[in-house]
Amino acid sequence: MKGILYDTFKGQPKLTSLPDPAAPDHGVVLEVLATGMCRSDWHGWMGHDPDIVLPHVPGHEIAGRIIEVGNKVRNFKTGERVTLPFVCGCGSCRECQSGNQQVCDYQSQPGFTHWGSFAEKVRIDYADNNLVRLPDNISNEAAAALGCRFITAFRAVVDQAALKKNERIAIFGCGGVGLSAIMIAKALEAEIIAIDINEQALQLAKEVGAHHAINASGRKDVAALVKDISIGGVEVSIDALGSQITSINSIDSLKKRGRHI
Ligand SMILES: [Zn+2]
Numbered sequence: 246m247k248g249i250l251y252d253t254f255k256g257q258p259k260l261t262s263l264p265d266p267a268a269p270d271h272g273v274v275l276e277v278l279a280t281g282m283c284r285s286d287w288h289g290w291m292g293h294d295p296d297i298v299l300p301h302v303p304g305h306e307i308a309g310r311i312i313e314v315g316n317k318v319r320n321f322k323t324g325e326r327v328t329l330p331f332v333c334g335c336g337s338c339r340e341c342q343s344g345n346q347q348v349c350d351y352q353s354q355p356g357f358t359h360w361g362s363f364a365e366k367v368r369i370d371y372a373d374n375n376l377v378r379l380p381d382n383i384s385n386e387a388a389a390a391l392g393c394r395f396i397t398a399f400r401a402v403v404d405q406a407a408l409k410k411n412e413r414i415a416i417f418g419c420g421g422v423g424l425s426a427i428m429i430a431k432a433l434e435a436e437i438i439a440i441d442i443n444e445q446a447l448q449l450a451k452e453v454g455a456h457h458a459i460n461a462s463g464r465k466d467v468a469a470l471v472k473d474i475s476i477g478g479v480e481v482s483i484d485a486l487g488s489q490i491t492s493i494n495s496i497d498s499l500k501k502r503g504r505h506i
């Protein structure tokens with residue numbers, strides 16, 4: 246198969262011929278139909294992830310078609326179009342059994358623990374526990390975005406923050422996770438304040454559902470602005486970037502008994 250490989254961290258990736266993956270007993274091989282690129286791929290390439298063994302093929306945001314099935318897989322067959330979460334759980338450890346597959350003790354991640362989806366084919370482990378069938382009305386490109394940024398945002402907004410209709414939410418950072426959080430908050434009928442330092446990102450935020458947009462570039466009063474707009478602070482704030490300043494502003498934007506994620 247063809248794939249994109251790098252031999253050294255921070256080195257030039259190259260398009261090259263690679264050996265095809267094989268399906269393990271509990272796994273499958275997918276033909277890659279679409280793949281996303283995200284900040285985690287950059288972290289891997291920089292050498293920040295100890296799971297990566299060189300040479301390496303990155304890529305973990307995938308829509309694919311099953312082309313080979315291991316002999317212990319019960320629920321999937323060749324030809325089906327599927328996607329998967331960023332972290333693939335084993336399905337049987339204590340964390341998986343408690344519904345926290347994202348911290349599975351035996352997790353696998355294409356593009357980190359083994360070669361990923363910047364290739365024509367990719368191996369997926371524990372297929373019965375991780376694959377999700379795609380309905381015809383979800384495109385390959387949209388599906389490739391679901392398993393990483395979208396489920397990260399979904400877990401934050403729906404499960405951890407438990408955002409409710411008519412609550413106010415401030416979302417700091419309008420990249421992949423932030424924009425996904427805005428779409429999910431809109432579906433929950435919340436009032437959304439988007440904050441970023443990039444005007445283009447804020448424009449996108451408004452297009453996907455933000456009611457208010459704050460350009461924080463050069464401003465020191467961002468939390469006060471959020472409190473003005475929300476008349477006293479928001480019920481939920483999300484730091485979708487992960488920096489000291491967005492974390493502090495996010496917490497400072499809350500009303501009494503607000504929830505920060
Ligand atoms: Zn990702």
Ligand SMILES: [Zn+2]
Pocket residue numbers: 334335336337338339340341342346349350351352
């Ligand atoms: Zn597990």
